[in-house]
Amino acid sequence: MKTYHIELLVRLKTADTVALTAKNTLRRDMGYESVLLDVRREERWVIQVQAEDLQTAEKLGREFAATRIFVNPNKQTCVLKAAESGQAKLSPQKQDEGGPYEVGVIVSYYQDGKAVSARDALRHTYGYGGRIGNVERGVLWKLLLSAQSPDSARKTAEDIALTSSMNSGLLTNSHSQTYIVL
Amino acid sequence: MSQPNSRIFLPKITKVASKTQKLGSSSSHKLREMKKIAIIQYPGSNCEYETARAVMASGMEAEIFRWNRDAASLDEYDGYIIPGGFSYQDRVRAGAIAAKKGIMRTIFGEAAKGKPVLGICNGAQVLVESGMIPGVNPGELEMALAPNTGTSGYYCNWVHVVHSTRKGKCAFTRFFEKSEVFPMPVAHAEGRFVTRKKGLIESMYDNGQIVLRYSTVDGKVEDRFPVNPNGSTDNIAGICNPAGNVFALMPHPERAAWLRQVPDDTGDEYAEAKRDAYGSWQRMTEAGPGRKIFESMREYLENIPY
Numbered sequence: 123m124k125t126y127h128i129e130l131l132v133r134l135k136t137a138d139t140v141a142l143t144a145k146n147t148l149r150r151d152m153g154y155e156s157v158l159l160d161v162r163r164e165e166r167w168v169i170q171v172q173a174e175d176l177q178t179a180e181k182l183g184r185e186f187a188a189t190r191i192f193v194n195p196n197k198q199t200c201v202l203k204a205a206e207s208g209q210a211k212l213s214p215q216k217q218d219e220g221g222p223y224e225v226g227v228i229v230s231y232y233q234d235g236k237a238v239s240a241r242d243a244l245r246h247t248y249g250y251g252g253r254i255g256n257v258e259r260g261v262l263w264k265l266l267l268s269a270q271s272p273d274s275a276r277k278t279a280e281d282i283a284l285t286s287s288m289n290s291g292l293l294t295n296s297h298s299q300t301y302i303v304l
Numbered sequence: 305m306s307q308p309n310s311r312i313f314l315p316k317i318t319k320v321a322s323k324t325q326k327l328g329s330s331s332s333h334k335l336r337e338m339k340k341i342a343i344i345q346y347p348g349s350n351c352e353y354e355t356a357r358a359v360m361a362s363g364m365e366a367e368i369f370r371w372n373r374d375a376a377s378l379d380e381y382d383g384y385i386i387p388g389g390f391s392y393q394d395r396v397r398a399g400a401i402a403a404k405k406g407i408m409r410t411i412f413g414e415a416a417k418g419k420p421v422l423g424i425c426n427g428a429q430v431l432v433e434s435g436m437i438p439g440v441n442p443g444e445l446e447m448a449l450a451p452n453t454g455t456s457g458y459y460c461n462w463v464h465v466v467h468s469t470r471k472g473k474c475a476f477t478r479f480f481e482k483s484e485v486f487p488m489p490v491a492h493a494e495g496r497f498v499t500r501k502k503g504l505i506e507s508m509y510d511n512g513q514i515v516l517r518y519s520t521v522d523g524k525v526e527d528r529f530p531v532n533p534n535g536s537t538d539n540i541a542g543i544c545n546p547a548g549n550v551f552a553l554m555p556h557p558e559r560a561a562w563l564r565q566v567p568d569d570t571g572d573e574y575a576e577a578k579r580d581a582y583g584s585w586q587r588m589t590e591a592g593p594g595r596k597i598f599e600s601m602r603e604y605l606e607n608i609p610y
Binding site: 139140143144147151152231232233234235285286287288289291292293295296297298299 | 392393395396397400401403404405406408409412433434435436443444445446447448449450451452453457496498499500501
């Protein structure tokens with residue numbers, strides 16, 4: 123048995139008003155009108171699972187997605203990826219030459235009760251027991267940025283990601299959340 | 305067909321303008337003398353009317369100020385209340401979007417002049433996200449109101465809080481004695497005061513900024529559910545800025561502003577008074593513990609010129 127990471131990226135089928143509000147606030151109230159072209163958002167779950175091989179891990183991932191814990195098929199769709207722990211580069215950054223650049227930012231809480239509840243539901247309610255390791259939940263923000271270079275786009279994404287004052291940053295409050303710029 | 309009882313339930317709104325809802329006495333002379341409080345209504349706010357009633361009952365004029373009005377006109381008011389609810393549907397993070405709006409920049413400037421600002425529940429989240437609370441370094445994000453622990457979600461119940469700073473430190477607790485315990489309701493999913501800034505909590509204690517803490521009915525601060533309903537650091541329920549004129553409060557004082565709102569089984573003096581008041585509507589309309597928050601605000605405005 124090996125440890126695999128299953129990543130579920132869940133997005134709304136309908137317009138995402140949270141992403142739209144974030145985009146409008148950043149553009150209209152925070153001065154990013156000329157550089158921030160679009161904001162999209164996906165909920166990201168990472169489930170650590172014990173499996174015999176990659177195919178089994180993927181099969182388990184499909185079963186998890188069907189539990190309705192993570193995905194409501196009436197309004198959401200899901201993309202599933204599985205990889206052996208420590209080998210995969212999950213949610214890789216898309217880099218187009220010449221821009222605009224899409225930069226991903228994953229925001230998650232230090233203490234997330236929903237992730238704990240999901241883990242416990244898989245272990246106990248659905249009977250996967252000890253095969254289930256840690257479950258993490260976060261939001262993957264995808265910022266489409268007009269910039270001179272990937273580094274410049276990444277710097278802008280950092281500024282947007284970390285809230286340090288009333289006037290700067292939006293996506294993360296570092297006192298309760300952590301973030302990664304991909 | 306006549307509906308004889310419907311009159312009882314009509315709201316006491318005396319004027320409704322296109323973008324403004326004024327609530328208060330019809331006496332213009334009285335209005336001129338009364339302090340005028342702006343109650344900020346964001347899309348998703350849902351406690352503005354009962355907050356306005358508590359303000360009026362405390363001898364001030366209340367005006368609901370919609371988010372799409374000219375923020376600069378806020379300087380006409382004597383004080384500000386950001387009420388509870390779900391501003392901008394809690395999108396991104398509770399209070400995060402509202403904190404970025406021009407209204408908060410204006411209130412930030414007015415607070416620096418000494419005007420009182422009260423944030424209740426979602427309003428407290430807005431004050432924290434805008435860096436006005438704790439305000440050790442004004443404008444800097446120094447805390448968060450994180451998701452509750454212990455209940456794993458939204459929690460709504462009556463709790464007790466103990467006044468933990470010296471009398472007179474905070475503009476909104478001037479009528480509370482040190483160590484006074486009283487009941488108020490909480491209703492939130494993200495109410496846990498946390499910080500990762502080393503030494504901040506200690507300096508807040510030194511400054512007298514830890515105003516209210518969740519406690520037992522006897523005033524014991526015990527870090528266990530349901531005494532601490534959300535896992536807040538040091539059982540913190542309410543924090544003021546160093547000057548004492550900005551106050552972020554997770555419980556809802558406007559829902560405890562009349563004795564009739566208070567439960568009769570909380571084991572405190574208000575519960576006893578409620579039981580004694582059964583059968584007397586006049587006694588039921590007497591002030592509840594939350595009224596003192598608003599009366600303190602009025603008293604601050606009348607005695608501290610800014």
